[in-house]
Amino acid sequence: MSSIAKKRLNRELIGKFISFGIKLPKLNEAEQKQKIMEMNGMIDEMNKNDLDYVMSVTLFGDINELINHDKMTAENATLFFRNMGYFKLLFLITDESFDVSSLGDIFRRMIFKEKRRKEEKNEKLLIDLIECFLSMTMESETFPKDVYSYCVSSLLNVAQIKEENEEAQKEVEMALLALSNINKHCRVEKELYLNEVTEIIKYHQDHHNLTRLAYQSVWQFLGNRLDTDKSLNEVIVNELHFGKEAKRELEELSKCVNWKKEKENWKEQKEVSVMKRWINTISNMPLHYRTLKGKFDELICCLVKLCRASRNDEPELSDAIIKYFHRQVYLSIYDFSILESDILVLFLEDIQQSTLKKTISSESLELFLYISRGLEDDVQQKGTKEKALKREALEKFEEQGYEDIINSFRHMGKK
Known part of the structure; x- marks a missing residue:
């Protein structure tokens, strides 16, 4: 289990947070604002498990009722959810309480209302509403096209602020x-x-004006677009140098982490959380190893090192890397160059790890068998060039001793 998973819930802090939330309906607007600011301070002290627990209780339904009955202003609603949404995304929490409680619909209505206001439009409130909705919801595809256009344009306008003071960042x-x-x-x-x-x-890249989380986030947004627009591949890989940038960021983040120290709060967990988000971004981009010869080699080496460093203390991170490599090898079966990397050695190490990780280890073992079968099969429809590559790959496989290892695995399976 990871250091985050091992940490017990802070029952006292959670209880205080919930009790403050229960008092909100009895307070006027100014008192609510003060109480919410205090609750935000409590969120700042929570770890992932604490926040996950808080988001699973019925507070969302209570807030839902307050807004519906005009007992909480849009300003106070954004103050309540903006900080929570920040940590929800940072910690990769996939809780649906916000959507289930109809708060998603309420925020959509507030956004529509403020966007259509012809006079005295509060642009700051509108941006805050958009940020709250997009950070809290699990259903971000439910906006009409014109509203999405407005959201993207508005958020990118904010993101182009060049000041480097803490508030602007x-x-x-x-x-x-x-x-x-x-x-x-x-x-x-x-x-x-x-x-x-x-x-x-x-x-x-020239001025280093963004926080590490902000920089990772802009890449994640761009990577999400690649799924429906393959023309972005050239921009991502060659113009913006994704492989090089991801490698540098992961190496810098890794230097900030004491892998042996249990991470007590979000500030200590933040670097690990941003690394997990980078792995998600890398995994979700439909970029195949075989199409990136020379472009991702250093990133692959970085991921191998990170996987080994995090294996004992942050297994969620190392397992995510292993799963990414699994997919890449499946997609690259006729590209022998992947066998020259340390990836297969990493799979062997994974197989030899504790039996507590049976699923991951069995996937690594199955992958070895898959590679061997794929290289041995006589695929008649393949042309001369493909057969030559396959033959070279098989020779490389045997040369590095993987075939003997696979035969021993098969022998063990027959017992």
């Missing part, structure tokens, strides 16, 4: 974090974002 980080939660099923016209996103990434 946090505003940019919140905007890009919310933007990153627009999932790959949401079609966003390239004209709405590509120039702006490219500028944000290139400016950061």
Whole structure:
């Protein structure tokens, strides 16, 4: 289990948070605001398990009723959810309480109402509502197209702030974090974002003005778009150098982590959480190893090192890396160059790990057998070039001793 999973819930802090929430209906607007600010301070002290628990209780239904009956303003509602949504995305919490309680619908209505206001439109409130909705919801594809266009444009406007003071950086980080939660099923016209996103990434590469979470988030948003627009491949790989950037960020984050120390709160967990988000981004991009010769080699080496470093203390992170490599090898069966990497050695190490990780280990074992079968099969429909590559791959496989290992696994399976 990871250090986060091992940590017990802070019952005292959670109890205090819930008791404050129960008092909200009895307070006026100013008192509610003060109480919510205190609750946000409590969230700042929570770890992932604490926040996950808080989001599973019935507070959302109570807030739902308060807003519906005009007992909580839109400003106080955004104050309540903006900080919570930030940590929900940071910790990769997949809780659906926000949507189940109809709060998603309420926020949509508040966004529509503020967007259509002709006079005295509160742009700051509108941005905050958008950030709250996109960071809290699991159903980010439910907006009409014109509202999505407005959300993307508005958040990218915030993200283009160049000031490097802490307050400006946090505003940019919140905007890009919310933007990153627009999932790959949401079609966003390239004209709405590509120039702006490219500028944000290139400016950061030159000036390092973004936080690490903000930089990861803008890549995640761009990667989500790749699923429906393959033309972005050239921009991501060759113009913006995704492999190089992801490697550098993961190496820098890894230097900030004491793997042996149990991480007590979100500040200590943050670097690990951002690394997990990077692995998700890398995994979710439909980029295949065989199409990236020379482009991702250093990133692959970095991931292997990170997997080994995190194996004992952050197994969720190392398992995510192993699963990513599984998919890449399945997709690259006729590309022998992947056998030259340390990936297969990593699979062997995984198989030899504790039996507590039976699922991952069995997948690694099955992958070895898959590679062997794939290399041995005589595929008649393959051309001369493909057969030559396959023959070379099989020779490489045997040369590195993997065939003997596979035969021993097969022998063990017959017993």
